[in-house]
Amino acid sequence: MNCNIGVIKGDGIGPEIVDEAMKVLDKVAEVYNHTFNYEQLLMGGISIDTYGVPLTDETIEKAKASDAVLMGSIGGDTTTSPWYKLEPSLRPEAGLLKIRKALNLFANLRPAYLYNELKRACPLRDDIIGDGFDMLIMRELTGGLYFGERSTKEVDGKMTAVDTLTYNEDEIRRIAIKGFDIAMKRSKKVTSVDKANVLDSSRLWRKVVEEVAKDYPEVTYEHMLVDNCAMQLVRNPRQFDVILTENMFGDILSDEAAMVTGSLGMLSSASLNETKFGLYEPSHGSAPDIAGQDIANPIATILSAAMMLRYTFDLDKEADAIEEAVKQVLADGYRTEDIYDEGSTKVGCSKMGDLIAERIN
Ligand code: NAD
Secondary structure, three states: OEEEEEEEEEOOOHHHHHHHHHHHHHHHHHHHOOEEEEEEEOOOHHHHHHHOOOOOHHHHHHHHHOOEEEEEEOOOOOOOOHHHHOOHHHOHHHHHHHHHHHOOOOEEEEEEEOOHHHHHHOOOOHHHHOOOOEEEEEEEOOOHHHOOOEEEEEEOOEEEEEEOOOOOHHHHHHHHHHHHHHHHOOOOEEEEEEOOOOOHHHHHHHHHHHHHHOOOOOOEEEEEEHHHHHHHHHHOHHHOOEEEEOHHHHHHHHHHHHHHHOOHHHOEEEEEOOOOOEEEEEOOOOOHHHOOOOOOOOHHHHHHHHHHHHHOOOOHHHHHHHHHHHHHHHHOOEEOHHHOOOOOEEOOHHHHHHHHHHOOO
């Protein structure tokens, strides 16, 4: 297969971790006979330094023309970097919001997987963890409360703030379809999360999800109220496969799910639109405190590349091979500094990439 991949290395540890993901992809290309063509794109602080803006229209066009974009992370130290003296629309993160909007990336996927070898990082009790968990939060990313009309004004002599939570049925349907499609590639279970006992938007959410579910007879689905879901994530995370939810609930629940795995450097993510296109990036930031020292953990980015193979290119076997190689490296006792514990072998970012690439076969 011939795949055109836009590559945004970004700032901080971005270039280091993306290089390792490309190393692993190159090994996949060699073993499975594919061609991955990379086009380097600038976004974030490096784009500000080069072009004066965090994202140019030309970069957006190039990203649109590619099949998928693999990204490191963008941004610098928010207290010391000169990028944060600029007005908000010119700061690194503005590039991220702009590209998500320009590419209509309405579906955000964040897997939360607990590796056996990293169980000690999980803050939950052993009897709750059991043999581990493997879930994916599917969050609607371009609608709901964060994008509704808002205002703050004086009403009857009191300052009053209003935010509005709006969803139409098309917005719900397209994310529900993504959720069920992705469940078909996993354990075929969807938990749709809402607050239908209170909110109209949730009642419409529930109705549309039920309609979509009819087209997926193989997928088991259930509805869960968001407050219950927040509890269940720490009470019995093993019950979940795909958690499908709206923007704000997903924002909160995905951080909670990430926290129960305990390892920020291991968490991948993807943002998808209606086509096969996706933007794949680690869940963590650009870690300027450790940039350039070859100590960052590249695994979240390598796993994001695996998601790209699975969801944009339908190369499930190849994605499995990357995920398996990561498991093997951990089982063989190698750790970057952030996940290091006594008795394991500490390796740098580049060595971790080598070890994972070696295990692709
Ligand atoms: P961060 O995720 O960059 O770092 C938090 C802590 O985790 C730091 O101690 C860091 O060293 C560590 N860490 C993060 N990733 C790691 C990895 N792969 N290996 C080892 N350690 C790792 O969050 P922050 O410090 O709040 O933000 C730093 C910058 O990143 C800011 O400019 C922020 O805006 C930006 N940011 C970007 C994105 C993105 O590009 N999508 C997301 C979040 C934050």
